[in-house]
Amino acid sequence: MTTRTAEITALISARQLPAAETVARLACEQHPRDIDAWYLQAAVHSMQGHWQDAARCCREVLLLDPGHAEAHYNLGTALANLEQFSAAASAF
Secondary structure: HHHHHHHHHHHHHOHHHHHHHHHHHHHHHHOOOOOHHHHHHHHHHHHHOHHHHHHHHHHHHHHHOOOOOOHHHHHHHHHHHOHHHHHHHHHH
16 A cells, blocks of 8 residues: 555545545546555545546546456446446446
8 A cells, every 4th residue: 555545535424525535637637547545535535425426536547457346346336326327236
């Protein structure tokens, strides 16, 4: 776990979601191949109900690691919340 992902995780645990979102976004900009940063950014978006952003971040995870099971599940959840049921079923 990088320093940034540890910081994001701590902010999520403290329920400081806007701050966690900012740190996660910066981590992804600085390290675009950091799967954990993308995954945590997706989680923060999901926790805030920002389903479009959560889906986008899950897709980034899956570009880097197509077998990332949790990202498939979270993408499906985000798409279901966006009422894109066919795409959600495919993601699951």
